[in-house]
Amino acid sequence: MNSHLKINKHPFPSLLYLEWILLTITALIAVIPPPLRRFRPKPIEQSICGAFPDLSVCNLLPELSIYSLVGFALMGLLLPIKSKKYKIIYTIIEIALILITGLFGERFARVFPFLYIILVTRSCLIFNLPGRLFLTSLSFALFLFTTQLKYQLFSFQASPQAQERFxxxxxxxxxxxxxxxxxxxxxxxxxxxxxHSREKLAIAxxxxxxxxxxxxxxxxxxxxNRIAREIHDSLGHSLTALNLQLETALKLWQSNPGKAETFLATAxxxxxxxLKDVRQSVSTMRSNPLQEQSLDGAIASLLENFHRSNGILxxxxxxxxxxxxxxxxxAIYRITQESLTNISKYAYATEVRLELTTTRGNLRLIIQDNGRGFDLGQNTTGFGLHSMRDRTLALGGEFNINxxxxxxxxxxxxxxxxxLK
Structure with missing residues (x-):
């Protein structure tokens, strides 16, 4: 078979070991003489050899049963897992070996029902649910057929009472x-x-x-990208203007020192x-922006810096x-920081209000300004707004902007x- 399972890749090594233990027990049962000798049915091979005493194959029937049992045990080491054709051939061979063991083995005839249990176990490893149900039903039907056949052979040589007990x-x-x-x-x-559930969970x-x-x-x-845009828009612009102011001051330094000093002051x-833009970018990149501060203290510091930078209290x-x-x-600190940054850059506001409260198991943050506003249909794709919304949704909250x-x-x-408590 081209696709099979090796011992070290068996899906359930414990089942393989249990199968070997069961086969060992069945072999021991075959060696132990039956306790009720008088009720033991006459084996089929004795009937065949009695009818055809000259057949040399009669001497090989017990060994054939032994070989069949050994072959059935060894087949457990190779289980087909892909090709449906090989699965069917494999199962047919297993059933044939079980029937040979049960019908032609005098002592091994007592152990063949246990082999059907092993057959059902193996079928669960190689077939889907319909195939498992079919093989379970087939195993029970073959067991009944074999039992009925032995009963018919036994009835020819037993009394009516023995037949009833059997x-x-x-x-x-x-x-x-x-x-x-x-x-x-x-x-x-x-x-x-x-x-299967564990595998799906592992994949998930x-x-x-x-x-x-x-x-x-x-x-x-x-x-x-956001930091790069901020550096380009703010720090880059400031450094470019600074360079122009210094160049102009150098040109006017000899001819007009007073005007050159004005350009130096602007520079x-x-x-x-x-420098302030650099510090703000560094503060934004901190992994722990509060730095051991309480939330209300950290927000108060943000508002104080906002007041110093914009002149708005x-x-x-x-x-x-x-x-x-x-x-x-x-999350609240970052949302507040981003909101105040947007107000500084774009709002041109003269009044800013902030409210942060906890009531009835809920935290509410409101930040409002009287600036120029914007069209929600055209200005909701910025990284800042997306960042605030994502931080809120990650905590199971609601984010609204008007x-x-x-x-x-x-x-x-x-x-x-x-x-979250």
Whole structure:
């Protein structure tokens, strides 16, 4: 067979070991003499050899049963897993070996029902559910057929009372054997279902890990692009203007020192602005922006820096009833920082209000300005707004923004706290 399972790659090594143990037990049973000698049915090979005493094959029938049992045991080392044709051929050979062992072996005839249990176990490893059900039913039917055949042979040489006892024992044994096959089938289905679920869970975890890595890489790339844009738009612009001011001051230094000094003063202001932009970019890249500060203290520092940079004194109200988890503190800080940055750059506002409160298991952040506003249909694709929205949604919250040209902007963030306590 071109596709098979080797011992070290067997899907269930414990089942393979259990199969060997069961085969060893059946071999021991074959060696032990039967306790009820008088009720033992006459083997088929004795009937054949009695009818044809000159056949030399009669001497080989017991050895053939032994070879069949050994071959059946060795087949457990190679299980077809791909080709349907090889699976069917494999199963037919198994059934043939079981029938040879059961019909032509005098002592091995007592162990062949256990071989059907092994057959059902192997079928669960190589077939889907319909194939497993078919082979389980076929195993029980073959067992009944073989039992009935032995009963007919036994009835020719037994008294009516012995026939009745043998029929009763056969019926009980058939019921027990049928229930055993059903139990083995259900157990194997449960084991295989659990294995399949574990494999699916492992695949899902691996995909989730890969997806998380892609998201992390994408977030890192977007953050780098945002910082690059900020450096280009703010620091680059400031340094370019600074360079022009210094060049002009150098040209006027001999002819007009007073005017050159004015250009130098402007260059100094541009240098201070560039330094502030660098510090802001470094602050943005910090992994722990609060630096052991409380959330209300960190936001108060942001508002104070905003006041110094823009000349606008924000009106704020912060009421936190209890400490918040670190992930919420970081998210609220970043959202506030990004909102104040956008107001500084684009809003041209004269009034800013901030409200941060916790009520009834919910945290609410409201940031509002009276600036020039913008059209929501055209200005919601910026990285800053996406970043604020993603931080909110990652915590299971809601992010809303209301704005219109000439009407300012209002950002509202609601984050549930009950599941995070």
């Amino acid at each position: 029929r009763f024992l056969s019926l009980n044994w058939s019921l027990v054997f049928g229930l055993s096959l059903v139990f083995v089938l259900l157990m194997m289905n449960a084991v295989l279902s659990e294995r 975890n691996e995909k989730l890990r890969e997806y998380a890595m892609r998201i992390e890489n994408q977030a890192t790339l977007e953050e780098r 100094k202001e541009l240098g201070s602005k560039a 924000p009106i704020y109200q912060i009421n936190l009833e209890y400490p918040l988890p670190p992930e919420i503190n970081t 704005s219109a040209p000439g009407s300012g902007c209002k950002i509202t963030v609601n984050i549930p706290l009950m599941r």
